Amino acid sequence: MRLYGESAETDPMGLFEELRKQHGGVAPVLLPGDIEAWLVLGHRENLDVSRRYTQFSRDSRIWHGWDSGRIAPDSPLLPMIGWRPDCVSADGIDHQRLRAAVTDSLSRFDQRGIRRHITRFAHRLVDGFCQDGQADVVAQFAEHLPMLVLTHLLGMPDEYGPRLVAASRDLIKGTATALASNEYVLETLRNLVEQKRAKPGHDFASALIAHPANLSDDEVLHHLRLVLLAGYETTTNLIVNTVRMVVTDPRFRGSIAGGQLTLPEAVEQMLWDEPPLMVCPARWATGDAQLAGREIRAGDMLLLGLAAGNMDPAVRPDPSAPVHHNRSHLAFSGGPHECPGQDVGRAVTETGIDILLARLPDIRLAVPADQLSWRSSPWSRHLEALPVAFTPARPKSSSVTTTSPFPSMASPAAPAPAGASAQPATPMPPASAELPALAPHPAPVPTQVSLPRQSRWESLKRLVRGR
Template sequence: MTTTPSNSPLAPPPGCPAHRVGPIGPGGVRRLYGPEAEADPIGLYNKLRAEHGAVAPVLVHGDLPAWLVLGYAENLEVMRTPSRFSRDSRRWRELQEGRVPMDSPLLPVVAWQPLCVFADGEEHERLRAAVTESMGRFDRRGIRRYVVRFANQLVDGFAADGKAELVEQFAEHLPMLTLTQLLGMPDEYGPRLVQAARDMVKGTETAIASNEYVMKTLRQLVVAKRALPGSDFASWLLEHRAGLSDDEAAEHLRLVLITAYETTANLIANTLLMVLTDPRFRASLAGGHMTLPDAVEQVLWDAPPFSRVYGRWATGNAEFADQKIKSGDLMILGLAAGNIDPAIRPDLSVPVHGNRSHLSFSSGPHECPGQDIGRAIADTGIDALLARLPDLELAVPEDQLHWESSLLSRRLVAVPVEFTPREPEPELFGESLVMPAPPVAPRYPMPEPPREEMPTPSSFSHRVATRCRSLLRWLRKR
């Protein structure tokens, strides 16, 4: 069963015709949204490839036209040529001409913001350098020690039960617990941010307030790190020669935190499922022929954390992959579709054996800067889990598992497992980890994380509306 929660910020509002749309829209163009598209996205990609080739016309929410890039080589070309395909969403012709409603579920994903992911040229280089060079200062062995510590603490929470649900109890917690440490937050911030981030990406009725909570916490972090910097990502971002303002720093911290959280949680869940169910992995892992990092790369080919990305915008009229692209057209990167392009993978049953040339982390100027951190969290965390619970088995038939779809991804809802109950071992895996603990920054006089005074959805709606009005003013001046 594939569902998109009706209260998700990425889903159409209740009563919207999108809830009852069919697979084919005006002009015979296939819709990239709706129940049929979400139930079998791979099937849809195959139909589009057969009908149109490497680049296919599609309709997105509101029946707005776009192009879905299906070919592997074509995705790389769009990713690597910003002169032809810009990341600046203000170029979107449908938005310029007023055809995108203010309540469109696309706007939270594509509305322009002063972030490196929406910039090209010198501004992109300035902002991205601050992110990538700050990330480059991490000690990779230190990251893995954090992951081992938190993974084992999570396992201690259910080891004695003999059963667990690994998405909710493991995959969704481990990335955020690790990331809050890397950003320079005290331990006590981790659990509350996990709750807020999970709430955001699942699109619950309190998702907007959770987003405000995350931003308020990050703004407090920026203030604290300005006053007393440490050896952490937030401090390095603030002291970088790019000279980020407090607002720029907070927005980029949120970008890193939420993007890394969502992709890594999906990667962990998908890798766990494949390790538990795919005969290639079970046989190879048992026989010692495939390492866990190799398994992670296989998952990145077959089930990328983000299945597609909105987007790029054509900078001019051009012919591309036998399609006539017009200036301002929306190009959607088909990461999952490109990864299964028959031109490069004629037989999907053949293992990739650690090949890292997939599209899951994009390519070109906007390639994901934190991909190795995501890999480290996933393979180290799963390795720690399997070491503690070596007889881990799926507790239900594979065909009873469920997924949720959104604009960007297809998320595994739950991975129920069973195993031989074991006593927790906090003396080994808690604060007194046998392995030397990573350097811990001194405690900062940080404000207590807000708990009761959660902002109302209306405050966020006002902020989004203000940004959209600013965007429209910018478009009218062009």
């Protein structure tokens, strides 16, 4: 079966279940261009593949598909499966060296300080539409909050955000312009690396450059790309999915109203039900192997079916039963390559939604739920719009700042990505003012973000009880 086309885009979870019925824990599938791969569907099988890096490598250079001539040089799959000098494409000692640079650089920052910046950005976004009485949560909130946070951490002006949003979406969707969008992201980050080499700051890019692992410019560049793309796409989808459930699912709202579900628990439930990355590319077999009764040949490509694994009857015999206290889901993959920034993603999601609902306590869906539409790639499913209505509110101007928190930088020389026609054609302007950057923690601290168990959902609870 194809992981693209109408059936894959309209009902990917239904497609996964059909594959499970026909093939069990591992199924043969086709990627765009009818590129053959194995989709891992079982929860246990996903963990098995992700943990056995000596048998299922992240190094795509061993894929036999490169020699078949079936993948074109301009294939939109290349930005997602091509080899890069980053920790995602490495195993063993090389992976440990590169991964340590990422985790150590993330741990330099005071997590409470990160949450303060998330709060400031979230208030700024809500101020932009709170007086209108209506908004699109996707286009006006969820697509911008993660990028604002990420550009801040990387040490970039937030003015770069709109184009990076468009390019990132285009790249991950795998459109005909994905390669151009990928080059735009790389050129923007390449300029950043050059400037941080010359003038380091208190940011993730500068920390990577200064790390004892002694990363090359290419390694720094591709780790910045990795953090930007992976952190942006997954966090945006998680925010949208969670808000959608709040405004559409009576069971979800009832649990909140009854005090049975805190916001962190609600997000965890969403990570089980609708992981923001449905399929994770990719692993390649280093030799012949068996997996779930299938003969895997050396050089075969395997895709981690994160969403399918979360619905495996072996671990969820009753999919309707709540699992929000359980973190054994696959939303952040597993094994040595488990997402190192997952707690920052959780913090962005929980803090952002908390502020959105506290500021707009009577938020509700503005269209019938069956009119919502999605667009899908082989990797993820993205709600196109989430129109909501609410009582108009006054901007909370005292809680936000209109000046940029980033040091001034020259605009990127790359053209706007071809898939981002809605973006201005001229280069993005530099930041016009400065605020103190995130202060580095004096010593490395764990990357776990401490999150409050109780959130400010009282207004929402009153609304639901009133109904």
